[in-house]
Amino acid sequence: MTDYSDEYRPRDLIPLQRTFLRLMVDRPELATHVKSFIWTLMWRGFGEQDLSEIDMRTCEVLGQNVACLDPASLRQIGDQPYLFRVLSAEASPHPARVDLRGFSIFENGAAGLPPPPRFEATRDRFRTCPFLADWGSMNAANVDCRARGHNRAGQLPDIWMEDGSPVRITPDLLLFHKACQLRDIYWDAACNTKGSIYQHEAIGPQSLFTTTGADDHRKLRKAVGGSFWSVGTLKKTWEAKIDDLILNWVRNRKRPSENGKTIILSNKTSEFAADVMTMVLFTKPWGFVQNDRDERGMLHAWRVGTSLFGLAVRWRFMREVILSSKLKDYILPKMSDEWGNGWLMAQGAREISDRHTKLQKKGKGESVPSFNDVLQTAIDARIDDEPLNDTQRLAHMTLLIQAGADTTGTGLGATLRLILTHPKVLAKVREEIATADAKGLLSNPVVQYDETKRHLPYLSACIRESLRLHPPIPNLFSRLVPPSGDGKTIDGFPIPPGTQMLSHAVVVQRDADAFGPEPTDEFRPERWLESEERSARMEGYMYTFGMGPRVCLGKELALMEMHKLVPEVLRRFGVEVLEEGRYCACGGIAYLQPGLMVRLTARE
Numbered sequence: 001m002t003d004y005s006d007e008y009r010p011r012d013l014i015p016l017q018r019t020f021l022r023l024m025v026d027r028p029e030l031a032t033h034v035k036s037f038i039w040t041l042m043w044r045g046f047g048e049q050d051l052s053e054i055d056m057r058t059c060e061v062l063g064q065n066v067a068c069l070d071p072a073s074l075r076q077i078g079d080q081p082y083l084f085r086v087l088s089a090e091a092s093p094h095p096a097r098v099d100l101r102g103f104s105i106f107e108n109g110a111a112g113l114p115p116p117p118r119f120e121a122t123r124d125r126f127r128t129c130p131f132l133a134d135w136g137s138m139n140a141a142n143v144d145c146r147a148r149g150h151n152r153a154g155q156l157p158d159i160w161m162e163d164g165s166p167v168r169i170t171p172d173l174l175l176f177h178k179a180c181q182l183r184d185i186y187w188d189a190a191c192n193t194k195g196s197i198y199q200h201e202a203i204g205p206q207s208l209f210t211t212t213g214a215d216d217h218r219k220l221r222k223a224v225g226g227s228f229w230s231v232g233t234l235k236k237t238w239e240a241k242i243d244d245l246i247l248n249w250v251r252n253r254k255r256p257s258e259n260g261k262t263i264i265l266s267n268k269t270s271e272f273a274a275d276v277m278t279m280v281l282f283t284k285p286w287g288f289v290q291n292d293r294d295e296r297g298m299l300h301a302w303r304v305g306t307s308l309f310g311l312a313v314r315w316r317f318m319r320e321v322i323l324s325s326k327l328k329d330y331i332l333p334k335m336s337d338e339w340g341n342g343w344l345m346a347q348g349a350r351e352i353s354d355r356h357t358k359l360q361k362k363g364k365g366e367s368v369p370s371f372n373d374v375l376q377t378a379i380d381a382r383i384d385d386e387p388l389n390d391t392q393r394l395a396h397m398t399l400l401i402q403a404g405a406d407t408t409g410t411g412l413g414a415t416l417r418l419i420l421t422h423p424k425v426l427a428k429v430r431e432e433i434a435t436a437d438a439k440g441l442l443s444n445p446v447v448q449y450d451e452t453k454r455h456l457p458y459l460s461a462c463i464r465e466s467l468r469l470h471p472p473i474p475n476l477f478s479r480l481v482p483p484s485g486d487g488k489t490i491d492g493f494p495i496p497p498g499t500q501m502l503s504h505a506v507v508v509q510r511d512a513d514a515f516g517p518e519p520t521d522e523f524r525p526e527r528w529l530e531s532e533e534r535s536a537r538m539e540g541y542m543y544t545f546g547m548g549p550r551v552c553l554g555k556e557l558a559l560m561e562m563h564k565l566v567p568e569v570l571r572r573f574g575v576e577v578l579e580e581g582r583y584c585a586c587g588g589i590a591y592l593q594p595g596l597m598v599r600l601t602a603r604e
């Protein structure tokens with residue numbers, strides 16, 4: 001019998017797995033004892049062809065027995081008949097696994113569609129549309145269903161490897177799911193390059209978010225980031241203006257025609273956040289609050305559009321064929337549109353042009369007020385002493401509205417939903433607000449950011465807990481291990497050069513080692529209040545706003561909005577929840593679907 005021991009080296013997964021397969025081939029009777037088999041890091045040293053052969057072999061030996069079988073090669077999945085054979089075998093792979101792999105944006109992307117089909121439907125989909133299986137580029141979409149699946153109790157946890165080893169989504173893309181692994185991925189300056197799916201023009205010119213190279217990103221971030229986004233500047237320059245918006249928002253809700261009326265509160269919070277963004281960008285908000293509506297359907301278009309956006313960047317066929325043809329005129333938003341993302345871009349362009357006119361007048365000595373908004377910082381920004389051009393400025397403005405409006409709105413809506421649907425939590429929050437109010441610790445008419453943090457610790461804990469449990473951007477943000485070099489080791493796992501590494505907030509923020517011992521899929525604000533030391537440790541594991549050099553630019557702004565509007569809603573209104581909706585992760589973003597439907601009644 002072959003001696004396998006020389007190839008068996010703990011932690012050295014490749015020889016280990018290779019050896020294991022040889023053992024199974026030699027002694028197929030042992031395969032009946034195998035319950036689950038997942039290839040990990042198996043591709044190193046193999047070409048695609050070899051991988052396919054290895055998979056064939058694996059499926060032959062293990063396909064009939066194991067409950068969870070994960071082949072190694074995923075490219076050209078549609079051309080691999082053995083996969084269908086495995087899928088249709090009696091002992092099929094774990095359905096959640098197949099969901100994860102075989103599930104595309106088509107099934108999963110659009111709101112309102114039925115829940116993800118099990119592998120039967122997935123298999124049918126491949127039969128009819130094998131070209132959908134361009135996994136090399138579409139892979140990332142599929143992890144969305146992990147977030148969704150997680151809500152369907154019991155489906156996903158068992159696909160994680162107990163020892164924390166990464167889950168391979170495609171041959172060169174690894175998903176890490178332990179919170180302790182995050183720092184090694186996102187704080188490593190050598191890996192601050194984003195994967196190639198960000199390099200596309202389907203969504204316009206490069207912005208902070210789509211800049212892939214570490215150096216280019218650093219320069220752009222330095223130019224358009226900076227102290228503007230610090231908590232100190234935001235408080236000094238913008239908090240009073242945000243107060244005005246909150247007062248308007250509250251006034252709308254208190255109008256006789258509105259008081260006691262059924263509303264979708266989570267949509268109203270998004271409208272508020274959208275106006276904060278447009279105000280911070282251009283000084284004068286675009287009217288979401290003033291007109292008490294989703295102006296030009298921008299929020300709606302954003303939610304619907306992210307599925308297309310996801311498809312455009314991840315599906316090579318879409319990106320390279322469809323969007324390079326005339327068809328793109330029918331698919332992508334246009335500046336001539338009267339609504340949605342097209343209108344957003346057109347309005348952004350008008351704001352920029354209007355600003356140039358005003359600055360020219362100022363240059364001629366006319367009386368024009370000074371601006372201290374984001375647009376002004378983009379006009380003043382320099383990269384290597386060169387100003388940005390207007391296309392770059394517009395890309396920046398568009399990105400900020402998209403990145404900061406509905407995301408923060410979802411953060412607000414989800415926090416209110418979780419508080420309102422947990423009666424004990426709600427009672428504690430109300431009591432905390434009432435006590436602080438009675439002591440005169442909360443400003444009137446609008447609570448200040450610092451006051452909530454200092455005097456409403458339980459409410460602050462609710463916000464953190466909501467951001468942990470229901471992150472508004474449950475997306476995959478990949479970083480690249482330098483293609484040349486020795487690769488990298490994370491948590492003891494060797495990662496080959498050229499690998500894309502990523503994580504997912506929904507998954508990682510349920511890691512019991514980081515956020516336990518309380519059940520991590522439950523809303524327990526108390527976990528943040530046990531001790532400062534524990535709370536700081538958990539904060540270090542939070543991935544909701546990303547981490548490292550590409551951490552969210554608007555994190556402090558989003559937190560400020562949440563620490564102001566949430567207490568204001570709860571102290572100004574009685575709230576009857578008519579339909580709580582559900583947290584829905586879709587196309588890389590999340591929102592409440594169909595929404596948090598409530599009746600607000602003004603309190604004296």
Ligand code: HEM
Nearest residue numbers: 208403404407408411472477544545546550552553554558
């Ligand atoms: C609760 C609300 C928000 C959440 C959950 C959130 C989440 C995130 C995450 C996870 C990233 C990191 C992406 C990566 O690693 O590549 C990010 C980046 C970014 N966010 Fe936010 N964000 C929020 C609000 C905002 C706001 C209000 C703004 C407005 C300024 C904003 C602007 C940005 C920008 C510009 C980036 C790209 C930063 C870079 O690559 O340098 N976000 N956000």
